[in-house]
Amino acid sequence: MKKVLKITGIILLIPLTVGLIIFFFFPGILINQTNASYARAANLEQKTLMVDGYNVHYYENAASEKPVLVMLHGMGDDKSSFLQTAAYLSNHFRLILPDLAGHGDNEKKLGxxxxxGGQATFLKSFLKAKGMEHFSLIGNSMGGHTAAAYAIKYKQDVDHLILLNAPGIVLDEHVVxxxxxxxxxNKAELKTVLNRVxxxxxxxxxxxxNYMIEQVNNSKEFVDGTLIPAIxxxxxxxxKEEVVNISSPTLVLWGKHDEVVKFNVAEFYRDHIPNAxxxxxxxxAHSPQLEVPQEVAEAVVNFVLK
Structure with a gap:
């Protein structure tokens, strides 16, 4: 009996030991597993699509009969940004969460x-290849900036526009x-960055x-040397002069404690987009889809479907 209990104890310790090894030595695996669980909760599947020779990675659910909602992440982020919010939306929408050009699993391709404007064109090509002609569009941070540009450039495509703490308006010489x-x-410096977001x-x-520090530092050269100058x-x-041309009904959805994008940008969007x-x-704060995913989802449903 003691031998059976000993063997049982060893068996029970194996997953715990493996879990500890993953946690301490391979935290990236743990983060990927967490994202995979969020994706399953939202009934999302990872897919790829070749568009003009460029392989685009994205999440999508199977709700083909539902209205389409495209969800855009911010700079240096990826398609997993909206996964927690997507769990509250998958029963209402056909969801598409792409990696923007140079982000996530997409190649950081030179040239x-x-x-x-380039991200908006990239998104247009991707959605055209998907056969998407009309959809609602939500974006956070740079994704919101891209969404606003898309609604200006391809206004006939966008049924509803949601700008979630989106930059794109230069006021008081403040540059985001x-x-x-x-x-x-170190961890203390990372905490300072996170406190701002x-x-x-x-x-x-x-x-x-430590894993997050490594990821951010590895992205620094591309973000600072390529993305920022391009933007x-x-x-x-x-x-500032073009948002008046947005014809889509627009919800400016704003984490009120944002220290990255000033609140007067939200007010400018509200006051200058005709139907906002x-x-x-x-x-x-700056990324409500990560902090209050259910509240973001409820706002989207109430705006788009009611």
Whole structure:
């Protein structure tokens, strides 16, 4: 009997041991597994599509009879950004969550146009290849900037537009796109960065924090050397004179504690897009889809479907 209990104990310890090894030595696997669980909860499947010789990675659910909602992540982020929000939306929409050009699993290919206008053109080509002619569009941060540019450039495509803490309006000489700056050296410096982005920054365990530091530092050269110059020097950087041409009903959805994009940008969008409303999210900052995913989803459903 003791031998059976001993063997049983060993068997029970194996997954715990494996879990600890993954946690301490391979945190990327743990993060990927977490994202996979979020994707399953939203009934999303990872897919790829070759568009003009460029392989585009994206999530999509199978709700082909539902209205289409395209969800765009921010700069340096990827298609997993909206996974938690998607879990509350998958029963209402056909969801498409693409990696934008040079982001996520998409190649950081030299010679691509990584400006906001270029991202809008990339998105148009991808959605055309998918056979998408009409859809609603939500974007956070740079994804929101891209969504606004798309609604200006291809206004006939967009049924509803949701701008989630989106830059794109230059006011008071405040520039959002400043790059990653110096490499992050330790967990304390990472926490300072997170405090700027989140209303309540998560207290990350050491292995996860170290993994995130490595990911950010590895992205620094591409973000600072390629993305930022392309955005600041490219078309649709400042939409101040053009948002009046957005014809889609627009929801400016805003985490009220955002320290990245000033609130007067939200007010400008509300006041200058002809059919726009502004809604604040109280316990959120620059990335509400990560902090209050259910509230973001409820706002989207109420705006698009009611």
């Amino acid at each position: 691509l146009d990584y400006s906001i 796109y400043t790059g990653f700056g110096e490499k992050i050296k 989140f209303y309540q920054a998560p207290d990350l365990p050491g292995p996860i924090a 600041k020097n490219g078309p649709y950087f400042n939409l 409303t502004l809604q604040l999210l109280d316990k959120a």
